[in-house]
Structure formats: C-alpha cells, structure tokens
Amino acid sequence: MKRVLLFIVTNLAVVLVLGIAANLLGVNRFLTAEGLNLGMLLGFAALIGFGGAFISLLISKPMAKWSTKAQVINDSNDPTHRWIVGAVQGFAQKSGIQMPEVAIYDGAPNAFATGAFKNSALVAVSTGLLQSMSREEVEAVIGHEVAHVANGDMVTLTLIQGVMNTFVVFLSRVIGYFVDRVILKNERGVGIGYYVTTIVLDIVLGVLAAVVVAWFSRQREYRADAGAAALMGRKQPMINALARLGGLDPGELPKTVANMGISSRPSGLMALMSSHPPIEDRIRALQQG
Numbered sequence: 153m154k155r156v157l158l159f160i161v162t163n164l165a166v167v168l169v170l171g172i173a174a175n176l177l178g179v180n181r182f183l184t185a186e187g188l189n190l191g192m193l194l195g196f197a198a199l200i201g202f203g204g205a206f207i208s209l210l211i212s213k214p215m216a217k218w219s220t221k222a223q224v225i226n227d228s229n230d231p232t233h234r235w236i237v238g239a240v241q242g243f244a245q246k247s248g249i250q251m252p253e254v255a256i257y258d259g260a261p262n263a264f265a266t267g268a269f270k271n272s273a274l275v276a277v278s279t280g281l282l283q284s285m286s287r288e289e290v291e292a293v294i295g296h297e298v299a300h301v302a303n304g305d306m307v308t309l310t311l312i313q314g315v316m317n318t319f320v321v322f323l324s325r326v327i328g329y330f331v332d333r334v335i336l337k338n339e340r341g342v343g344i345g346y347y348v349t350t351i352v353l354d355i356v357l358g359v360l361a362a363v364v365v366a367w368f369s370r371q372r373e374y375r376a377d378a379g380a381a382a383l384m385g386r387k388q389p390m391i392n393a394l395a396r397l398g399g400l401d402p403g404e405l406p407k408t409v410a411n412m413g414i415s416s417r418p419s420g421l422m423a424l425m426s427s428h429p430p431i432e433d434r435i436r437a438l439q440q441g
Contacts, residue, residue: 188329201317209310213267213274222255222276239294240275243383247302265297273301292380292389299379305372316361324353369427374437387438398431
C-alpha cells in the first residue's frame with residue numbers, strides 16, 4: 153500500500169485512547185442493569201467519535217511540521233523561497249483565504265496542505281518536487297494545495313470521519329451486547345463476549361469506515377485539481393504536473409499528512425484505502441472537465 157489514509161490512523165488511535173479513558177473513568181454509563189440505554193450510547197459514541205476526529209484535526213499542523221521536519225519560509229530572503237511564498241500568497245488572495253504558513257521539507261517529490269482552519273493553514277512542498285519540476289508545474293501543485301485549503305477539505309474530512317467513528321462505536325457496542333446476552337446468554341453484568349466482540353468490531357468496522365472516508369478523499373482530489381486549473385487560469389500546467397508526477401516516485405509521506413499529499417500510486421484492493429485516485433484518472437478528469 154503506497155498511501156493509506158493515515159490521518160485516519162491517528163484519529164483511530166485518539167478514539168482508542170478516549171475509549172480506554174472512558175472505561176477507566178466510568179463515564180460509559182450506557183450499560184445499565186436493565187440493558188443498553190441506546191440514547192446514552194449514541195451520545196457516548198458521538199462524543200468519542202467526533203472527539204477523536206477533531207483532536208486529530210487540531211493537532212494536524214504541528215504534527216505535520218514535526219513529522220516532516222518542515223522549515224517555515226514565510227520570512228526567508230532566499231530567492232527560491234520568496235518565489236514559493238509569492239505563489240502561495242497569490243493563490244490565497246484569489247481564493248479569499250488568509251496567507252497560510254509556507255514550508256519546505258526534505259523528501260521525494262510531493263507536497264501537502266493541512267491545518268484546522270482555512271485561515272491558519274500550512275502549505276508545504278518537498279525539495280524533491282522543486283528539483284523535479286518546472287516552476288509552472290510547481291505552481292500548479294501549489295495551486296492544488298491551496299485549493300484544498302480553500303475548499304475546507306480538512307474540516308469536511310474530519311466531519312465525515314467523525315460520523316463514521318460514531319457509527320463504529322455505536323454499532324460495535326450494540327452488537328457486542330447482543331452477542332454477550334443473546335448468543336452467549338450471559339446474565340451477570342457485562343461478560344467477556346461483549347468486550348471481545350466490541351474490540352473485534354471496532355477494528356473491522358473501523359477498516360470499512362476508512363474505505364468510505366478514502367472514497368471521499370479521492371473525490372476531493374479531483375476538486376483540488378480543478379481548483380488548481382482555475383487558479384492558474386488554464387488546465388495544462390496542472391495536467392503537466394500530474395503527468396510529471398506519474399513518472400516520479402512520490403515516496404512515502406509521514407503518516408500524519410499522507411492523505412493531504414499531491415500524489416500516490418494505489419493498486420489492486422489497496423486502492424480502496426487510498427486517499428488519491430490514479431494519476432491517469434486525474435488527468436482524464438481534467439481533460440474532460
């Protein structure tokens with residue numbers, strides 16, 4: 153698997169920690185002597201599900217900087233840095249958003265955008281991207297990332313992830329309770345069947361939820377490509393940039409920002425978990441759009 157929705161991995165880890173904390177603190181009061189209180193369970197599921205997603209969102213920018221060792225260049229006097237910052241600034245003004253932080257990191261050809269809010273985002277490009285592309289192609293990639301910010305993709309992705317998390321937490325516990333009480337016929341509190349079933353279903357349903365979020369993520373890539381073309385004033389620079397990426401090895405982005413990168417190479421069943429469509433599909437969509 154070349155790219156996984158690794159934002160989701162971080163998010164699921166947070167959900168797991170919140171779930172364990174809830175158990176230790178005894179706040180999961182939806183399990184009563186009379187059985188499951190579905191209303192309380194749904195509230196608990198929403199709290200854990202959306203809590204995990206939004207915590208992941210809030211820490212996305214500092215985590216991205218830390219994991220990529222990105223160097224913020226907004227105030228740099230280096231000519232190349234000034235050109236990159238100027239490109240981001242121009243696209244941000246066209247998109248009606250405030251100037252993002254701009255960064256460079258060492259790595260294979262790629263770029264990403266992240267941040268909890270449109271007006272406090274981070275746009276980063278790799279040294280490999282700068283070395284492998286013409287300036288026009290790099291500007292198209294930057295336009296793609298600014299389009300992600302302007303479209304609010306990180307927030308929308310978080311909302312969808314929160315909904316998926318809520319369903320996972322809710323359904324796993326309802327089914328776990330059913331297995332424990334109906335199939336295993338446990339009548340003394342909560343038995344091992346509940347805990348085992350819940351853990352297994354948290355994993356299985358979490359994977360299925362990740363497939364749904366990955367599908368949405370692929371759709372937003374098409375929108376960001378079209379957004380870059382609009383910001384550039386024509387499609388060809390973005391088409392050229394995608395074609396160039398198709399001939400390069402984009403490498404692996406750190407887990408915290410992989411779903412916000414510019415490129416990936418999904419294949420086979422792993423394509424269902426990929427945050428990005430195949431390059432050739434993206435080029436075709438731009439040409440036909």
